[in-house]
Amino acid sequence: MRFALDAGQREFARSLDAMLTAADTLAVTRAWGAGDHAPGRAVWQRLADAGVFALAVPQEYEGLGPLPAETAVAFVELGRHAVAGPAVETVAAAALLSRLAALGETASAERFLPALASGGTSATLTLPDGGPYAVDPHVADIVLAVDEAGLRLAPGHARVRRSLDPARRLAAPLPGGEPLAKGPSVTEAARHATRWAALATAAQSLGVGLALLDRTVAHVRQRTQFGAPIGSFQAVKHRLADVLVALEFARPLVFGAALTMAPGDVAAAKVATSDAAYGAARAALQLHGAIGYTAEFDLALWLTRARVLRSAYGGPGLWRGRVVTAWE
C-alpha cells in the first residue's frame, strides 16, 4: 500500500506544469474562446507528445494505457492551467473505443485509437445521461454519439452554443451519420466511457479548485482594506480553510477512483470535486470582490469552468444517486 504519487507520476505532473506554464495557457484559452484555435491545437499536440491522450489508449493501439491514475495526474494539471478544448471528451472517446475493442468490436478502435493517442485526432462525444450537447464539436476532428440505436459517427453538429465558460462551445450532434457499433457492447462501452469522463472531469475540477485557491490566497495576502491585509481577517481565513479542507479530501477520492475505477468511487470523486471546486469558486469570487467579477481578469476562466464542470456528464444529483444505488 503506497497511496501517494510515485516519483514518475510526480515528475509527469511537474513536466506538464512546466510545459503548460511556458505555453501561457491562459492566453491560449482566451484565444480558443475567441475562435482562434491554432495556439490551442499547438498545446494539444504538446499534451499528446507528453503522452496525455495515449494514457487512455491500450498499448495494442499505439497507446500507453489504460493508465487512469496518470490520466488523473494530467487532468489535474489541465484544470490548474485552464486548458481549453475537448480533452475529457477525447479521453472518453478513447475509453469507449477501447472497451468496444475488448468486447470484440475492434474496427473502430483500429481506425481511430492510434490517432487519438498521437494527438492527430481530437474527439468529442455525447453519452447516455450526459446531456444532449457535445463539447467543442466545431473544433473536434470526430464527433461520436451514443444513443439507443448505438454508436455513430455524427455527420456534424447543430447550432453552436456559447457557454458561461468563455472557452467552451456546445452543440448537439446531428442525426444520422455512419453507424459504428450497436447492441449491448455499446451500452457497456458507454458506461465505461462515462466512468472515464467522470474521472477526468473530477481531476480537472480538482485542478480548477486548486488554482482558484492558490490565486485567492495570493490575493488576500496582498489586498489591503481597513488598514490590514484581508487575509488577516478571521472570516477570510476560515472560509479559505474550508476550501482547503474540501479540496484536500476530494483529492484522495480522485486518485482512489483512478486506482479502483469502481463505479461508486468514480461517482464519489465526481461529486466531491464538483462541490469542492464550486465552493472554491464562490469563495474566490467573494474574496476577490469586484475585480474577480470581471471577464477580463484571469480568475474568470476558472470561476466559470468550476460552474460548468459541475453539470458536465450529469449534475451532482445524478452522481450522488450513483454513490448509493448500483450502477455499472
Added chain:
Amino acid sequence: MRFALDAGQREFARSLDAMLTAADTLAVTRAWGAGDHAPGRAVWQRLADAGVFALAVPQEYEGLGPLPAETAVAFVELGRHAVAGPAVETVAAAALLSRLAALGETASAERFLPALASGGTSATLTLPDGGPYAVDPHVADIVLAVDEAGLRLAPGHARVRRSLDPARRLAAPLPGGEPLAKGPSVTEAARHATRWAALATAAQSLGVGLALLDRTVAHVRQRTQFGAPIGSFQAVKHRLADVLVALEFARPLVFGAALTMAPGDVAAAKVATSDAAYGAARAALQLHGAIGYTAEFDLALWLTRARVLRSAYGGPGLWRGRVVTAWE
C-alpha cells in the same frame, strides 16, 4: 397594512414574559421531566388564566378565538421560557374540535372546548402524517387520535418513551376507545388542526431560537479565551450574525402565517423556524463549548427542544413539499 404587533399584543407578550420569568420555568421544566408535574400544572393554569388556550377556542365555546396571531405571540414566549407540557397539542385539539363544530359536529366541541379554554383540561393528540406518538399522554387529561377510522378518544397510551428533550415524553395512543367523529369532516378538521399545530410549533421554535441566541450572546461577551472575549473574534461574530438573520426572517413568516393561515404560509413558517432554531442550537453549543454540552446547564433545555421540534408534526422535508405542492 400594519404588519407589527399592536399595543395589546405587545402587552400580552410582556405580561406572559413577566409571568413565566417569575414562575422560574426552567426549574419547572426540569421538574416536569423528572416526573413532578405539579409545578407545571400550576404554570399551565396561569397560562390558561392569561387566555393562552382560549385563543384557539371560538367564543361560542367560552373561548376568545380563534386568534392565531395572539396564539403565535404566546407560543414565542413559551419557547423562550422552555415551558414543558402538551401546549401545542392542546391548541391543536381545540382547533380540531372547533373546525368539527363549524362543520356541524358540535357534540365534542361542547363537551371539551370550554375546559380546554379554561385550563381545566389538557389534551394531546396524534394527527395524520404527524407520526405515531402523542406528546405527554401520561399527563394530558384527554388523548385524541385521528386515523383512517376517524377521531377517537383513546383509552390510554402504550409504553411511555423518553425524548432527547428531557421534559418531553412520547407514546402511541392505544387502539380503540370512544369514537367521536368520522368521515370527511374529520379529514378537514385534522388538516385545520395540523395547520394550528404547525403554527404553534413554529412560534415556539422561534422563541427557542431567540432564547438560544440571547444566552449565547451573553456568554461570548463574558467568556475569555486567548486574552479576549470570544465575542470579539470575527468567526464568532459572523456565526451569530447568521443566526440572527435566520431568526429575524423566520419571525415575519410566523406572524404572516398567523394572519393568513394559508397552507403555504404555515408550511413556510414551519420550515424556516425549524431551520433557524436548529441553526441557533448548533451555534449555541459550539460557542458555549463543553459547558453547553452538559445536561445540567440550562442551555440543554433549549438545545434539545430545537432538535425535537424540527421533526414534530413532520420533518422539514414534508413541510418543504407542502410549500410547493398543494395541500389543504
Added chain:
Amino acid sequence: MDLDFTAEERAFGQRARAWLAAHVPAAPLPSLETEAGFAAHREWERELAADRWSAVSWPEEYGGQGAGLVKWLLFEEEYHAAGAPGRVSQNGISLLAPTLFDHGTAEQRARVLPAMATGEVIWAQAWSEPEAGSDLASLRSTARRTAGGWLLGGQKAWSSRAAFADRAFGLFRREPYEAGAGASGPGRDGAPASPEPHQGLVYLMFSLRADGVTVRPVGRLDGRPAFAEIFLDDVFVPDEDVIGEPGQGWRIAMSTTGNERGLTLRSPGRFLATADRLARRWRAQGDPQDTALRDRVADAVIGARAYELFTWASASRLAAGETLGAESSLNKVFWSEHDIATHETALDLLGAEGELTDGGGGADGGGGGAAGPAYDWLDGYVFSLAGTIYAGTNEIQRDIIAERLLGLPKGRR
C-alpha cells in the same frame, strides 16, 4: 396587526397593474448594456414617466405620484410580476435622488430630478475605486479647488451604467487639505494616511461627456458589459454640482449608502417574481420525485415570502415613525444569499441548458414558456453573484450585525 391594504392602496396597485399590462413590451428589450438596448431602456423610462410611473414615490412636482412606501412596494411587486424591463435609471432614482432630497438644494432638485424621471439624463454611480472597495474611506480620486468649481482627477471603477450613461455622482478627496474641514491627505500606501480618513471628501455630480473623462467598459463574468472604469483628468465641475458642504461628503454619502443597503434597492417584487417563475418552471419540467431539487425550490419560495413579509414589517415600523438602522444589514445579507441560492437552484433544474449564454427562448433555449427563456436564469445568476459583494460586502454586513445589533465587542476584523 394585519396585512390588509386600504381601498386606495388596492386601487393604486390595480392601476399599476393595468398600466403595466397595457404598456410592458411583449418581447424583451435588447440588453441595456448595448447601445441600442440602452436607448430602448431610456425610451421605456420616458414611457413610464409620461404616466408618472418612473418614480412613483417622488412628489408630483418632480414627476412622481407622491406615493408612500406601501404604494411603492405594491408598485414594485406589480412591476416585477409583469416582467417589465430592467430600470436603466435605477442608480439615479435609488442612490442619487434620496441624497438630493436630503442634502441637495432646491435648485439642484429642480434641475436634476425631472430629467432623471424621464430618462433624459441617465446616471451612473461612481463610488468605488480599484483600491477602495467596501473601504470607501481609502478613496484616492481628488477634487482640486479651482475658480468657480473643482477639477477632478483619478479613477473610478465598477461604475454600473457608466458605459452609456450621461452623468455620474461620487466622492472625491478634497485638495488641498483644509484644516477647517478636518481633511487629510490621501492614503497613498493603501492604508488610511490620517486618523480621520473619512474627512475632507466632496460629494459631487459630473458629466460623463465632459473634457477629460474617459470611460472604459468592463465585462462581467459572462462577458456581458456590466460596468465601466472612469478615468478623470482635470475634469471641471462647477460649484452648483457639489451636493452639501464640501468636506462633508462622507456623512452625506453614508445617508445614500444607507439607502443603497436599505429598503430601496431591493424591493421584494423581484424576488417574488423570480421565485414564482422558478416554481412554475419546476412544476412544468421538474421531476416531482426529485425531492432534493423540490426542497430547494421550496426554499426559494420561502425566502421570497420571508423577504416580502420582513419588508412589510419594516414598512410598518417606518410608518409608525421608527427608523431603520443596522437592520438594513440583515436585509442585505438575506436577499443577496437568497438570490444566489435561487438562481443556483434554477441552473441545476436546467441541467445541461443551464450554462448556455446565447439564444434563450424557443425550443433550443431551454423552453419554459411563461417561465421565460433559460438564459434569463444564467443572466440572473451572474447578476446575483455580485450581490454579496457590492454595497458593503456581506462580511462587513455581518460585522455590523454582530456589533450593532447583537452588541458584540468590536475586534480587529
Added chain:
Amino acid sequence: MDLDFTAEERAFGQRARAWLAAHVPAAPLPSLETEAGFAAHREWERELAADRWSAVSWPEEYGGQGAGLVKWLLFEEEYHAAGAPGRVSQNGISLLAPTLFDHGTAEQRARVLPAMATGEVIWAQAWSEPEAGSDLASLRSTARRTAGGWLLGGQKAWSSRAAFADRAFGLFRREPYEAGAGASGPGRDGAPASPEPHQGLVYLMFSLRADGVTVRPVGRLDGRPAFAEIFLDDVFVPDEDVIGEPGQGWRIAMSTTGNERGLTLRSPGRFLATADRLARRWRAQGDPQDTALRDRVADAVIGARAYELFTWASASRLAAGETLGAESSLNKVFWSEHDIATHETALDLLGAEGELTDGGGGADGGGGGAAGPAYDWLDGYVFSLAGTIYAGTNEIQRDIIAERLLGLPKGRR
C-alpha cells in the same frame, strides 16, 4: 501508487476479523457510563489483551503486536465493521501511551503500559478546566512541590471516563514559580498573567482514588453520564509519576495533543462502519424516491470513503518518512463535521423515532435489524456534537489551517 496490501497485512486483517467474529459479544454491552457497563467494558479489554488485540501497535513487551500503522488501520476497520464494543481504555491508549513512549522513562512504561493494555488500570484524561477550554495555556490547577513529590490543587473538568476510571493524567501549573523553568504565576483574571503562560507546567499521572480527590459525574446533553469534574485538594503525587521534566509539561502535552488531533484518535473504521450502517438502513426503510435524503446518505458514504483514502495517503507519507504537522487540523475539521452530518441524516431518516432515548432494538425501537437500534443513532449524534468542540475547537483548527497551511497572516482572532 497503489491501494494494495501485502500478503502479511491481509493475513493480519483476516486474523483480526476471525478473532473478532469469534469474540465480539452478540448483545451490546451495557453502557460504559454505568458501573456495571464499565466493568463489562473492562472485562472486554482483558479479553482483547489476552490475545494481544488491545493495543496492536505497541511492542510485544508491553502487550502489543508491534503492528505498523497500516496494520493498525486494518485492525480498526475490522473492529468497527464487527460492531465491537467501545474502548474504555481509549484515553490511555491514544493519549497517554504515546506520551510515555516519547517522554516517559523505561520504568514508567514497564509499570503503566501492561496494566493499561489489560484494562487492569483504566485512565481518564484531565486536560480541561472550567476556564481553560481550547486555551490550555490558561490552566489554573497547581502542583506544589513537596518532599518526594507534588501536591495537586484545583479543579479539572470534562474528564471523560473519570467517573469510574482508576487513574488520570494532565497538566498542572508548577508552584512555587521557578525562574529557571521560565514559569509564571497563574492567570487569575482569566487572561494569561505572564508573557510565557505555557511555561512552568508539570505533566503528571495521579490516582483517582487518592486522598483529596473528589469526582463528580456530569451528564451530557441527553442526560447520559459522559464525563466528570475532578476536584483536587492536596493530592500527593510521587516524583515517579511526573512525565518528563517538570516545567516542560506544555511541550510534552503538545506532542500528545498532536496525537489526539492527528491520526490516532479517529481511525476511518468508525466512519466507514457508520456510513455503511446508514446506507443499509436507508435501503431498508428509506423512500428511494426521496432524493433529498438519498443525497445526504450519499454524502455520508462519500465522506467516509474520503476520510479513509485521506488516511491511507497520510499513512503512506508517514511510511515514506514524512511527518504530519498542521495537516492534522484538516483531519479534525473534516471528520468532526462529517460525523455530525451523518448522524443528522440518520435522525431525519428515523423521523419520529429519531428523538427517542430509551429502548432501542426491537420493533418499538425503530427496528432496523442489522442496521442497529434507533437509539444508537441518537447516541452517536450526541457523541458527534462534541467532536467540533474538543481537542481544539474547529475555530482554532481553521486558524491553524489558514496560518500554517495557507500561509495567511496571523491576526488577532
